[in-house]
Amino acid sequence: MAAEQKQKLEQQLWNIANTLRGKMDADDFRDYILGFIFYKYLSTKMDLYANTILKPDGLTFQQIEGHAEEEALLEEIKQLALDKLGYFLLPSELFSELARRGNTGGKNNFILGDLAKVLLHIEQSTMGSESEEDFGNLFSDLDLTSHKLGKSEADKNELIVKVLVHLDEIDFDLENTDSDVLGDAYEYLIGQFASGAGKKAGEFYTPQQVSSILAQLVTVGKDQLKSVYDPTCGSGSLLLRVAKEVKNVSAFYGQEMNPTTYNLCRMNMIMHDVHYKRFDIKNEDTLERPQHYDMRFEAIVANPPFSANWSASPLHMTDERFSAYGKLAPGSKADFAFVQHMVHQLADNGTMAIVLPHGVLFRGGAEGHIREYLIQEKNYLDAVIGLPANIFYGTSIPTCILVLKKERQHPNDILFIDASQHYDKVKTQNVLSTANIAKIISTYTDRTTEARYSHVAPLSEVATNDYNLNIPRYVDTFEEDAAIDLNAITTELRQLATQGATTDATIAAFCAELGIETPF
Known part of the structure; x- marks a missing residue:
């Protein structure tokens, strides 16, 4: 009903x-x-x-x-x-x-x-x-x-x-x-x-299928949360989705730099009957002016703008969010700056899940340095999940989810999941079905290895790959082409040749009756 x-x-x-x-x-x-x-x-x-x-x-x-x-x-x-x-x-x-x-x-x-x-x-x-x-x-x-x-x-x-x-x-x-x-x-x-807003949609809304995955990832094994945080909260859909996965969330925190979207987020919170004393949403640039700097959160989710520009000011090297890494994310690609920010805000018993473009998995330079630091020095990276292309509004690029924890239950390996080919086609959009989502979550929870879908990589394997996380390095999706029966093809070619000769003879007979030259 x-x-x-x-x-x-x-x-x-x-x-x-x-x-x-x-x-x-x-x-x-x-x-x-x-x-x-x-x-x-x-x-x-x-x-x-x-x-x-x-x-x-x-x-x-x-x-x-x-x-x-x-x-x-x-x-x-x-x-x-x-x-x-x-x-x-x-x-x-x-x-x-x-x-x-x-x-x-x-x-x-x-x-x-x-x-x-x-x-x-x-x-x-x-x-x-x-x-x-x-x-x-x-x-x-x-x-x-x-x-x-x-x-x-x-x-x-x-x-x-x-x-x-x-x-x-x-x-x-x-x-x-x-x-x-x-x-x-x-x-x-x-x-x-x-869905009808084109490229602008990514600024304020995460598709519910992706929200569901992120929310389930950060709530594995928990039925209540002290806090959930989204540093690029948009309309607040991700925060509210996390609340659907547990019995209770004590407090919601978020930051959004677009004033219109900030208003929409607060409205969305109130419309879902979240009491004003239980949420704290700020209207500011998260990387430049973080509003919850000294707080730590049990669950953090985010779908930040992909490869956005940011200041990358040298002054940030004195900021605790970035200083330990020794390098800043490039000014033209803030992806890892958001990762570093979220790691800073993450509680010791917390889990964070962030959607990012695939470039973060293999790009070199400062990004490669930050990626190596997170794995080799901190050992925070728990899983890498590849998603299908064309599931976000306004962009068709394939994306991935990074799951990070400060206290990992499996500190000796990293789970890789390639879900890029597991989707349904709905008109021009690719869609993750309930079954697709369930498979991702069960694979993450059970940490299983499955041919052409998932692989649990020892840290030594990741180190051997110079901390390149490109998923095909770990999950082999290659499928051999079916064997070709050359004898069957030879027989078929002979049959075609015989049929062709019969057709040529028929055409020649018609041409003779008409008194014209044959076309061959």
Whole structure:
């Protein structure tokens, strides 16, 4: 039943999102529709919580405006809501109220100005409270004055009212605390937008199939985590996926440099009912200005931008994240800088899993030096997993996952898995099936060797290869061609020659009847 409900809600929300399609590009209408869904979510949570508080008084939240004790009641509800929910809304600011007013018709249905004030008030209601940073500027990407919404103010209002009214008709079922149908549907929408966003998608979204692998890798043998961290958290999908693999995650930490994506991540956290006191997401450049520098995390996952530019400033050589290695990752390829950053943040009992381009496995220079240090000096590398090409949005290159631990259960070897040929083809995209993912995880967990799929390489073998981790060096996927039966081919050629002679004779006979020369 939950699966059917989820599918229905996903379709309803996607249909409403398409109301904005054609009016603006994918990035813009993503921000509007996700922002409005989030506003409705906050509004519904506020209404439900306030009604719970007021129930002993025989009142509803909608009834206290105009009540003799309105001011006192609102102040009490506000203080309780700020602690419980992290924000506050007045009854007149609820989503349903604005949708109703917008749908009345006539001059009184103009709500753009009031809507902008409500969204601003949600942010301002948190000022001075513990949740201020978590809600600050959350709606900054919803520009209700943008010409993209329409040429005139009336056109803009008409479009927004249409979206709000359609959303208002959908039951988010937030009273059902055992269900995360809305959170999953929100994640589905983010994925849908990512699939159509081209190259930009990699900046904010990791496909769920890859998220699932990373999440399972860092939770092997654990049913709860003290903390999970993503230094390039995008929309937060990876962090939330880790939570699905264990019974409980005490705290979520992340950093994201893109302000729009940072807002999306915080919304995604809240929409999945992660309390504001349990997550700490920062908006900054992770490599240049790390915000959780002195913290150590039990699980770390990341899908950083592939081979991104970074400063590689000599000043970083005094930074504990990089100094011990003796060299910095190249300025044109920050891949190993992210690895070094994550290793620094990793707790002694923790596991980290990071998606990277294949170049990190074999490139020389500073990268080769860092790779050797991680293996020979630190012995942190636990596994190398090769993934199929064309499974990420916006790039078709094959990728790999590096799994690192500071306290390894198998310190004398490194596991190599070549899953590059194990996928399903869905239209133009390669997709890892549930079975493909399960095979990767079981091979990692059991540390098994399988012909043309996996190999447990002793550290001595890796050293012999000069710490080159290129997977074909360890997993031989070569398959001999089938033997050719030369006698059968000779017989077939003779048969073809006989058939050809018969055909030539037939053509010659026809040509003689017609009185023309034969073509041979």
